[in-house]
Structure formats: C-alpha cells, structure tokens
Amino acid sequence: MRIGIAGITGRVGRLLVEEVQAAGVALAGGTTRTPDRAAGLPPACPLFDDIAALAEVCDVVIDFTHADTVVANARALAGTKAAWVLGTTGLSAQQNESVLKAAEHVAVVHAANFSPGVTLVQRLARMMGQALPAQVYDAEIVEMHHRQKVDAPSGTALAIGQAVALGRGVDLDAVRESGRDGHTGPRREGAIGFAALRGGQIVGEHDVLFTSADEQITLSHRAFDRRIFATGAVRAALWVKGREAGLYSMEDVLGLPPL
Structure with missing residues (x-):
C-alpha cells in the first residue's frame, strides 16, 4: 500500500510521515508549497507540485491542507484512482459540495477530527x-x-x-x-x-x-498531542483502500453501527 501526504512539510504533515512509517506501509511522497522546509523528510521521499501527480503514484492521499485548496483538490482527485482522506475544516457550502462530487468517483473519508x-x-x-x-x-x-x-x-x-x-x-x-x-x-x-x-x-x-x-x-x-489526528488519519487511510466510491466518516472507520 502507498500513501501520499498533501502538505507534507506542514506541522501535521510531518506527523503523518512518522505515522505512515510506523504503520509499515510505503510513503509515496507528498505535495508542498514550501520545498525549502523539506529538511528532515525521508531521503527518498519525492515531492510533487500538484496533488493529481501525487495521486497517480499512491493508493490513498491524506490531506490536511487548507479550505482554499479543497475545490481544486476535489476536482483533481476525482479524475484519479486514489482514495482521499480529508481532514481540512472550515469548509464553505461550495467546498463541501465539491467533496460530495468527488465522492461520486472515489472513496472519501471526510472528518473534522480523526480522534x-x-x-x-x-x-x-x-x-x-x-x-x-x-x-x-x-x-x-x-x-x-x-x-x-x-x-x-x-x-x-x-x-x-x-x-x-x-x-x-x-x-x-x-x-x-x-x-x-x-x-x-x-x-x-x-x-x-x-x-x-x-x-x-x-x-x-x-x-x-x-x-x-x-x-x-x-x-x-x-x-494532549496533535499526533492523535495523524494516527487516526492513517488508520482511515488503511481502512479506505479498495473501498467503493462514496463519502465515509470516522464512524465507518471505527466500525460503529448506524444510529
């Protein structure tokens, strides 16, 4: 299994790198707007300019970037085969609608909090x-x-x-x-x-x-530690690989029965 990380040089992105490695799966690379902050990433970790290119080399993309990127990311990922684990919050109605549209084509786990x-x-x-x-x-x-x-x-x-x-x-x-x-x-x-x-x-x-x-x-x-969000997101990524297109939640990942 290959996991890609959008915003890999960010605070949560670096924790995701550690949690992906701890899970024993392959880190396919990540996107970043600040390549000058790549120090400390695994030596063989490739960096990509856009999320579509990243999605082509991985099974799941974990995305904790920014609400402003959600519409573009949703459009890009809908045209790939990679599942999307989205932890970005503060979405507008339009941005939420773009997530729903992406879920018509790929599996999406969207949660405001992965704890x-x-x-x-x-x-x-x-x-x-x-x-x-x-x-x-x-x-x-x-x-x-x-x-x-x-x-x-x-x-x-x-x-x-x-x-x-x-x-x-x-x-x-x-x-x-x-x-x-x-x-x-x-x-x-x-x-x-x-x-x-x-x-x-x-x-x-x-x-x-x-x-x-x-x-x-x-x-x-x-x-107590934002690592809990990274751990939960990787758990969601392991769960969503191979799922049918659709919108899923952390309740689905945890196996909770519907209310």
Missing part, C-alpha cells in the same frame, strides 16, 4: 440531542485552541453541534448562536450555542453541555 475519542463524543452528542428535549435542555459547546488557529468555532465544535442538531431533527444554521456579546436578550429556546476560546498552544479542548433547570450533563474531550 476516536472525538468521534465517540459526536455519537453521544447526537444521542443526547435526540433524548433530551430542546425545550428543557439547553445545548452549549465550548472549545479552546492555540492562539494561531484562524477559524472559530472550530470544525470539531461545529461537527459536534451538527450531531446535536441531527439528533434533534433541526438545521444547525437555523438554531446556531455564536459569539454572544452585549445586550443579547434571553437565550432562544432550542438554540445550540458556541463559545470559542484561544490561547497558548492548546491542541484542542471541547465540552458539550446539556443544561436544564435541574441538572447538567457534560461531555468533554482533551487532545
């Missing part, structure tokens, strides 16, 4: 959203990340919120409340609230709170 723990938190959040009435239990999601993070709320927080909304049978965009400030008035019944904190070098912290007048239930996840 098994976060995947289970999302599953539990959906179950709790379904079981705890929105008229009684207020749902709030609080996340904190390092100071360099550019999007808020985080993709993981939004994915958890989407899980709650799915459990409640509502459209997240219709009930989402983010960044409350000033005289906002009382909390809307059924709202799903988001709060984003930034500071230091925190890898990722997410709390999902369901609060009624009588009790509070909290789901919490703390990532």
